[in-house]
Amino acid sequence: MVAADGGAVRALALGCRPDLVVGDGDSLGEAGLDSFRSAGVPVERAPVAKDESDTELAVAAAVRRGATRLTILGALGGARLDHALANIWLLAHPALAGREAVVLDDRSRVRLLAGPAAVTLAGRPGDLVTLLPFGADALGVTTAGLAYPLADEPLRVGPARGLSNSRAGSEARVSLRSGRLLVIETHTDEGGTAWASRPAR
Numbered sequence: 693m694v695a696a697d698g699g700a701v702r703a704l705a706l707g708c709r710p711d712l713v714v715g716d717g718d719s720l721g722e723a724g725l726d727s728f729r730s731a732g733v734p735v736e737r738a739p740v741a742k743d744e745s746d747t748e749l750a751v752a753a754a755v756r757r758g759a760t761r762l763t764i765l766g767a768l769g770g771a772r773l774d775h776a777l778a779n780i781w782l783l784a785h786p787a788l789a790g791r792e793a794v795v796l797d798d799r800s801r802v803r804l805l806a807g808p809a810a811v812t813l814a815g816r817p818g819d820l821v822t823l824l825p826f827g828a829d830a831l832g833v834t835t836a837g838l839a840y841p842l843a844d845e846p847l848r849v850g851p852a853r854g855l856s857n858s859r860a861g862s863e864a865r866v867s868l869r870s871g872r873l874l875v876i877e878t879h880t881d882e883g884g885t886a887w888a889s890r891p892a893r
Contacts, residue, residue, distance in 0.1 A: 821878075
């Protein structure tokens with residue numbers, strides 16, 4: 693597990709010891725960085741004045757270490773909308789091409805489909821599924837297992853047509869002919885089973 697700066701402390705609180713800590717250290721401070729070094733955890737320190745976010749550095753480090761499936765945690769909370777959006781936009785990072793990546797928290801799961809592609813979504817009936825075109829119109833969108841189906845239809849940039857669909861059963865399917873599509877799943881209440889997914893058949 694690669695931790696981005698202060699995320700290392702949150703990981704420890706959950707009982708997860710990072711394999712690597714990256715970032716500029718502004719959240720951990722010198723004492724925090726030293727505590728991880730003393731515990732034998734490698735630290736890759738970056739300058740504060742940099743082009744990448746700490747989360748981006750963590751993603752790049754995970755890819756360098758051979759990760760083919762990435763789950764990005766702790767990327768949607770806090771008071772900074774710009775950080776949350778930048779973290780979602782990381783799903784389009786060139787380093788993640790050909791790799792499965794999701795942004796995940798206790799209520800939401802976000803992934804990016806690049807057409808042609810399909811995914812099967814496992815979850816709870818009634819949970820929300822939002823489909824948003826990413827960067828340009830998404831063409832040939834087809835869904836199954838959702839209350840409002842699409843059949844080889846476009847989702848245009850701007851209109852909110854793909855917002856707040858709902859899962860009709862425990863499994864849904866989304867496919868895309870061309871373009872890119874953000875798939876955002878949202879629990880409608882607390883509790884329930886953990887997120888699950890499997891490749892499209």
